[in-house]
Amino acid sequence: MMKDQDADMQGETIRVGMLHSLSGTMAISEVSLLDAGMMAIAEINVCEHSSSDRPWSDSEVKLLGAVADQLAMAIDQAKLYEQQRIQAAIATAQAEQLQQALHNLQQTQDQLVQTEKLSVLGQLLAGVAHEINNPVSFIHGNITFVKEYISDLLGMLKLYQKHYPNPVLPIQKYAQAIELDFLMEDLPEMLSSMQIGADRVREIVQSLRNFSRRDHVKIQTVNIHEGLDGTLVILKNKLKGTADRPSIQVFKEYGHLPQVDCYPGQLNQVFMNILSNAIDALSETHGKWMKNGTNPQKGDRHLEIPTITIRTELVNDRSVVIQIADNGPGMTELVKTRLFEEFFTTKPVGKGTGLGLSISYKIVVEKHQGVLKCESTLGQGTVFFIEIPVHQAKLSSVVKA
Template sequence: MAEASLHRLTQELEQRVAERTADLSKALHELQQTQIQLVQSEKLSSLGQLVAGIAHEINNPVNFIAGNLIHIDEYTQNLLEFIRRFEENYPDPSPPLKHYLEEIDLEFLKQDLEKIVSSMKLGADRIRQIVLSLRNFSRLDEAEFKAVDIHEGIDSTLLILHNRLKSKPDHPEIQVVKEYGNLPAIECYAGQLNQVFMNLLSNAIDALEESATFKELNAESSQNAACPPAHPTITIRTEVAEPDFITITIADNGPGIPEEVRKRLFDPFFTTKPIGKGTGLGLSISHQVVTEKHRGSLWCVSEPGRGAEFWIKLPIHQVPVQATAA
């Protein structure tokens, strides 16, 4: 009788322990998710406000310069026309004037002045394009689902990352190959998806920069010009995969990802980067944005030595769900 009671008591204790463990595991998971959402919200809000603020501050002086360049171009043409007519009416200037014209090289000035004004107009237009890209990336005014051009978001992100793609003294330029399909406008939280693109592209750049092949590319190319190693490349593909879905693939030809690491890529706070360089939240937040906020899918295909491919699958049309992050 005592043995039966002890057995029953043991079972009850084991059940309580199991239930308590399950409750604690659930509470821990919810705490992690809440922490991720808070970090995500803070990161998106801070980055969006920073980018939007920079775009606003740049936009005002650029508009001032671009507006005045219209008048400068007109005045330049008028002055050049005046010089042309002056030369027609006074083909034989006085010796002092002739000496001065030779000294300033009038013919060169006439040609170069037009080139300078044209270059200034191109520069102003380029800055305005950058400002537009920064605004497209931040998307602070779009807190609800909106149909957008996904390619604009990707291009805006690439523009922001342009400095990391350029060649440096210790490594060559990272080439970006864009294989864009004919996509319809996608209903999404544009600012959050742009952050996903930023995370995936930044990770691809990190992988290429840290690979031995990348670092030794220049040395190997000079020693084996007949058969140079593959150039560091990021390839971005988009297509309509099914009638109601699109896919976005961001692939690199870096060192690849071991299976044991690939399985944990989207775990909160998991990172293989050195302390201070990675938080372990970028891919976790990206996975949450794609799967929970957009009801899509995000996965990785990779093998050591064969690079890595991150796949995003998104529905073209969405039923809005309440967003917990800005």
Template sequence: MSPKGFILLVDDNPTNLSVLSEALSSEGLNFRVAIDGESAIAQAERNQPELILLDVQMPGINGFETCRRLKANPLTTNIPVIFTTALADTDSKTKGFFLGAVDYIPKPFAQEEVLARVRVHLRLKQLTESLEQQVRDRTAALQQTQVQLVQQEKLSALGELIAGIAHEMNNPISFITSNLPPLDEYIAAVCEMLELYAQEYPEPTPTITDAIEALDVDFVLEDMPKILNSLKLGAERIQNLSNSLRTFCRSDSDNKAPGNLHQGLDSTLMILQHRLKNNGDRSSIEVIRNYGNLPEVNCFLGQMNQVFMNLIANAIDAIDEAIAAGKISSVVPQITITTTTDAHNMAVISIADNGCGIPASAQQRLFEPLFTTKPVGKGTGLGLSIAHQIVVEKHNGKLEVNSQPGMGTEFKIAIPISS
């Protein structure tokens, strides 16, 4: 059994080294030699061996101290150590195992015993590494499954909530909007009748005159159309919000469908409108829409809306954090959304802010599940991980970040227009 690396022999006795070297060579095993503990530790740190055969009695630091230092070093702690020694007493063996050794080979050496023990521990090391890799793979798969379950749960709960709100809003909205036109006609008719009355009876009785003055009829007649227009604008705004909610919580089927990404972005901005407004600590965040000529994109629009929600909400958080830290007090807070197509028939959406930026060390881990740059209690570490999964795995696209601390952050999404 040939290891992928080498075995380190540590002994100050040339005869012992010769016997061990001959045994390992006969088996086709690679090895290197060290004649004292210090050089053994230095070699093991530079290039980690598969196994160390370590003599106990050596000049300088002995084998026990060498083993202790190897096990205390993160670079060498997992390397199996087999002691080679003439010390056969129980205390010596117990001390060696306590320090982390996996076995003893007594002197004088029997070649077959040396090879048998070496084979066993090389195989055990390979099995351990294989098991650790399986654990890492299973952990990664479980994390991915967790993210998918959280994403599905969030989408389902959010969709049900928003759909319910939109449905409940529809009835009063419909009632208001359907009654505004006849109300407009009635008010106009009453105003016209009052004007005719004033023309036909230019000298009203004292009682009517007092009532006209108390009511300030001229002001009321002038103000009623303004109130009606305000009601129309308010009803229209609520209707737009209801439409945005329905667009945002659009239920995705099992297959992609052509979707208007601009409509998804606008509906997301409408829902986040309350967070974009002046909040007392900062002025309103200016949203700059640089929309290009973007065709409908074959996608899961409901999931893409969730990506937009996460990225725009994070941009708002970054701006608020920068202002709280006094980093952009003299700059107008801005979020710039740019859409375009590239030469590879990809729809490209850029969401950039002039917030606090992200340190380079954190950028490398941004899309890891459960990693967050936000304070404890203010982030789950799943938003960007879910966004990355939706863009990359569900849409075969790319999600990249470009950020400099103090200069803001840009997230760039690219997904195929047709797939």
């Protein structure tokens, strides 16, 4: 302790001596300040109030020393504050970067999950369609021959009845037991129903196969209308009437389109997303009206039958335009501006991922060099426009479907 006090007193004596020596004609004094190993230089301008030279008094020296001490402390505090401010700014920036990184990671994870779901769904549909297709093809192909054989047998039986109207008693009893007349009338109708059912199953299987095509590498030249029809087949159950709304009517106004170069599986996914959203919008609108139990007046838009209209046309022999319109509730301007944003949805939690339209936009615009846009007015329905070129000039590998 004694040594430290001696050192402090010695330093103070040296500093006072230096200040005493800075007299006479000098108008500017530079005081070097050493504090905690940090060098701070304070330039103190001392203006002489008298024209004659005079030595500085002890009080002036002490005052100047006190000012120098305060300046040194102020400089140190200013430096410390600046360091803390910089560190706080760095910490804030790092926190924002981390938050953005976490947000991006969450988005990427959700996209990967959705993509994996779609991939698994496509593989499942393809597998189911393949397994069903073989026996259905066998049944469908043989029903025609069965109908011909049955027709021949019934013709032979009628010919027999014509020439032998009174067969022996055992034959008469057996004919009555099996209700031969009813059987001869009902069997052709039953076969016709089986034919219709087999055609229906075959149509569904073909729709599943078309919808689930995994064509990431090569595009194919296909009929766009087949993709639309196949998607409608898959959504047929959702189009049926419920307790909340009547059946949704679908009107198809197909133009004459050429074969189109595209990724059919991905394009079918776009059709599925847009049509599903239209069905949900119509279900919500008409469901609310019916649940509220109101008595609409004549001319009320809710008296309209829920309708989806699909139009296709060829534009300038270079592009195909598909319009999917509904007479649902429409959208606000705010919703329209965010429609194709990832993870944006107006559906309740758990009923929408907010990825359907953003994925559809990428498929149409990025994969097919096309255009996807929406026109909607609140209370007047919604129309989606899908435009893609007939030929994908930038993609050289094309497979005929």
